[in-house]
Amino acid sequence: MIVAQQKPIKDIAQMINDCKKVLFVGCAGCVTVCLAGGEKETAVLASAMRIKRILENNPLEAITYTCTRQCDPEYIASLDNQVKDVDAIVSLACGVGVQYLAERFKDKWVVPALDTKFIGGSTVHGVWEEKCGLCGECILHRTGGICPIIRCSKSILNGPCGGSQYGKCEVNKDIDCAWQLIYDRMKALGKLDKLMEIQPPKDWSKSRDGGPRKAIREDVMIDE
Amino acid sequence: MPEFEPKIVAFCCRYCAYTAADLAGSMRLQYSPNIRVVEMPCSGTIEHGVLLNTFEKGVDGVYIAGCNLGDCHFLKGNVRAIKRVAAVKKILDEIGLGGDRLEFFHVPASEGTKFAKVANEMTERIRQLGPSPLNKSAAGNAQKEGGQTA
Incomplete structure (x- = not known):
């Protein structure tokens, strides 16, 4: 699988600092298995961002959606209606997913929440190693x-x-x-x-x- | 101005802390009325998202009460809960709410007194920290009384 890790929250926050409504898009593929960008991680990041922005007196409307895969056009097509009124899209997929979203939604600011690290597998729960x-x-x-x-x-x-x-x-x-x-x-x-x-x-x-x-x-x- | 009364959610494992709460009641112990107990099948069932959502709803403090190390009914649920709490405390620090509003406690089923002590301790800690900025009712009360919101 592709192994990725979430960027520091402050870095992600900086990318969407001037946005009022943001769509956080998870991916049910590799990044779900390496616990970086699945449905749960997407909900946690969106929640953390909402809290952070309330504390900064700059409330954020954060909505979430998790695609079956972000690296296939047919699975991101379901986002078409959801992106209409958002100021930015935060992708919790690998670099491939971010690029697919940026390509499909040409007028939207698409940013990565993860750093894509390597191709590998898990050795024990919570540890992944590069193998290919x-x-x-x-x-x-x-x-x-x-x-x-x-x-x-x-x-x-x-x-x-x-x-x-x-x-x-x-x-x-x-x-x-x-x-x-x-x-x-x-x-x-x-x-x-x-x-x-x-x-x-x-x-x-x-x-x-x-x-x-x-x-x-x-x-x-x-x-x- | 009336003293700030924190709203605290206590996620309690049914095999230890929840039973200790029953014991505290049987022993007629007095403890802080600020806590709202949520029964859990094991402290290890707690998830990062649930903790953050609880804070988002406006509670001032949250704690998880699980078994002593080595006593978990499911062997290692409490160890997992401790790790998750540590991870969420880090997130809370990063986003500015403060990890001190979240804690993990060991409360064995046989120690009703410890259940009461933990409830009082956490209430006092949150009282010192003041209302959560996400707690709209506390902020509203403070404003009505001419106080400052956090």
């Missing part, structure tokens, strides 16, 4: 299911480097050395010979180095 580097060409079959692109601080393909000490990364002793994990797992699987294959330089044009990316499935496209 979105490199565009997965190599997990060569590395025992452990991604060196994002979990190795240097993203090296033929590790470990000299900074690996007692299974930890030199960047921070709380970070596991991804290449130590890869070695241990491949050893347990009896596949250490696969690590002897030297990996050539990665084609980063399939990642962000090739500019913004697009994925197309022509077989599912609907002709107009």
Whole structure:
């Protein structure tokens, strides 16, 4: 999932300081699962903003709505009637959702309430870790299911480097050395010979180095 | 000018504080009439949004009363409530209402005296803090009496 975290309340308040009526839009996708921008978080933020603005003698009318997803046009279409008389829209989605709202509601001031952090998953309740580097060409079959692109601080393909000490990364002793994990797992699987294959330089044009990316499935496209 | 009488909501776990309230009554203990008790199946069922909404409705103070650590009927509900209260106190500080208006207390079922003590303590704390700026009735009364609103 995409993992995001809420911005400080004062920063969000600053963005909508001159607005009298604001629509807070949550997203029932990834940000609900990482407890940053779901229905509950949207209600809490709206409530906090209403209280803050009353205390500042600048009352705010804050309404809320949570879309099934903000990253699909059909799910934000249901906002069309609600945005008509608002001065601003605060999106509690990832950066994708904010852009979808800004694109659909061209005459509205759309602002983000979250900082989009990374692609990852939860380890225990309340803790999320980065797991995928979105490199565009997965190599997990060569590395025992452990991604060196994002979990190795240097993203090296033929590790470990000299900074690996007692299974930890030199960047921070709380970070596991991804290449130590890869070695241990491949050893347990009896596949250490696969690590002897030297990996050539990665084609980063399939990642962000090739500019913004697009994925197309022509077989599912609907002709107009 | 009459003394400010705070309006306080006490979310009480049925396995401890709510039972302690019954005991306080049986013991004929006198405690602050300013609290409004809400029975909860467990203090751990409290949510951030409920606490903020309670303040938005204009109450001057809120507290959650749960079991002693290790005594929760659902094992860790009170631990979760303590963490949520801490998080909402931080929000209240950030938005300017003040986290002191919210608190968590441990009130075992066997301690009616502690239930009364906590009710009095919280009432006194909120009285010192003054009416919540969101409490329209308190602000109105203060203005009628020529006092200052917070």
